[in-house]
Amino acid sequence: MSRTLIILKRELNAYFATPVAYVFIVIFLLLTGVFTFHIGELYERNQADLEPFFRFHPWLYMLLIPAISMRLWSEERKAGTLELLMTLPISLVEAVIGKFLAAWCFTAIALALTFPVWITINYLGDPDNTIIIAGYLGSLLLAGGCLAIGSFISALTKNQVIAFVISFVICFAFNLSGFPLVLDMFSSWAPQAIVDVISSFSFLTHFDSILKGVVDIRDIIFFGSLIAFFLYANVLAIEAKKGS
Amino acid sequence: MENLISVKGLHKHFGSLVAVDGIDLEVLRGEVLGFLGPNGAGKSTTMKMITGYLAPTSGSISVCGHDVASHPIAAKTCLGYLPEGAPAYGEMTPASFLNFVADIRGLTGRTKTDAIGKAVEQINLEGVMRQPIETLSKGFKRRVGLAQAILHDPEVLILDEPTDGLDPNQKHEVRSLITEMAAQKAIVISTHILEEVDAVCSRAVVIAKGRLLFSGTPGEFAGHSRYHNAVTLSVASDIGASVERTLDALSDVSSIESAALDGDVTRVTAIPKDNQSIVGAIHNCIRQHEWKVDELFVEPGRLDEVFRTLTTTAENTGEETRS
Secondary structure (H helix, E strand, C coil), X not given: CCHHHHHHHHHHHHHHXXXXXXXXXXXXXXXXXXXXXXXXXXXXXXXXXXXXXXXXXXXXXXXXXXXXXXXXXXXXXXXXXXXXXXXXXXXXXXXXXXXXXXXXXXXXXXXXXXXXXXXXXXXXXXXXHHHHHHHHHHHHHHHHHHHHHHHHHHHHCCCHHHHHHHHHHHHHXXXXXXXXXXXXXXXXXXXXXXXXXXXXXXXXXXXXXXXXXXXXHHHHHHHHHHHHHHHHHHHHHHHHHCCC | CCEEXXXXXXXXXXXXXXXXXXXXXXXXXXXXXXXXXXXXXXXXXXXXXXXXXXXXXXEEEEECCEECCCCHHHHHHCEEEECCCCXXXXXXXXXXXXXXXXXXXXXXXXXXXXHHHHHHHHHCCHHHCCCCHHHCXXXXXXXXXXXXXXXXXXXXXXXXXXXXCCCHHHHHHHXXXXXXHHCCCXXXXXXXXXXXXXXXXXXXXXXXXXXXXEEECHHHHHHCCXXXXXXEEEEEHHXXXXXXXXXXXXXXXXXXXXXXXXXXXXXXXXXEHHHCCCHHHHHHHHHHHCCXXXXXXECCCCHXXXXXXXXXXXXXXXXXXXX
16 A cells, blocks of 8 residues: 555544544535525526536635645644654655545545435436536535645644634635636736736636536646645645744 | 664754754664753754754764665664654554554554554553543553554664653663663663663763763763762761761862761761772771761762763853853
């Protein structure tokens, strides 16, 4: 078994060893239910698709993903287990990827447990299931992006509350970066090119296009490179913070 | 004998703070090296660099012939490390924790089961294998950390305060374990307990302000004491004063200390000049004056006194250079 997988297994077990996993899953399912059926009005729309279900995921993840990622490295640093882990024959890259994948697997499990919504819509109507699969894929990529950010932030502080709040704010900014609220802050002084770049970082824009069933390679590359970038930053952050 | 740890010109700076300031060290197979020094002397930092956790600012370290900076995985494979405070994942049980460490260390199947079984037996962990580590007592937590460190029977063992927080029986067990393993390994332990040096170490090293102040056998360490070869005798208090005067007059005695004990007994300690043996001369005195002596012994030297002298001198000189 590769060392990344060993880390993955341990971390995933760690989620389920405490009530965190169960609380998270219950809250996640509860909130997706509320958003989908009450605010998204899945029934009232009379359309056989899961757009009202997926549409709120960026906002849910913004709040809930930092709760999963906040412990990834803060806890290790606070408890001193980072020193133990880093003196075992394992590279930092393996550890960072293993931990990230564990958190990602965990969100995948939570996401998979929303299957009753998918059964419901198939029972009620005749939806295009390829679009729904694309939606799940997009949602998973989005969760991965938020997790990579959260994991990086968690490496910067021993305090899980700080890790949570800062990750939340950054995910929020990424969600909103296509909106006037964020863009207006830049458009008054920054050149249009920069404003365009910032707007292109919007999670919502990339997520929306996948939701429509258009799995564009550029959207996948966007999330993929975002994850890679933040995990790399995560490695650098741990290297820099090890001694403190 | 084979040189398992080799440290050359080690420096570590944290910003403007110099934690380790030029340490050279070699540890051979079969040696148990005791790291002594006040808090903040750089003991833990040095250990963290040997184990590859922290990168040195300058200097080189090799463990089992592997350079820690260029071949970290190879070096980490042949060493076991108990970090300060014995950190472990609180939500895991010792069973799952040791299993995890064994997996990372690449042990599989029968080898893994045997390694875990052996470590658990050596450390006496059987009773708590299924309890979450966070619910264990301090002593058991420390033992879980030790079990983790010796799991793969490493050639090099680095233990940062292995007996801290243990009761006297547990301390004894850990020391016996270290002595048992010593012949096949190079072991480095850090400690605040000076008797530990005598009990388990074959060599003592004193560090203060990031510098190596002393390296030698526990006997040589004690030899630095001004009490080395001092003679202490207890006599009835009424002749105490005359005993003091007589001993002080001996040519090889530099000074006399005395303390009144309970029951009209005075304990007189004669400190020799240049640590030479004075027990013969004193014995002659006793016979000559026909003193009634309750106890008489030669001191090997007081470790805490040597420790204090070495480390406070270092601090004072440090302050002088700064001012």
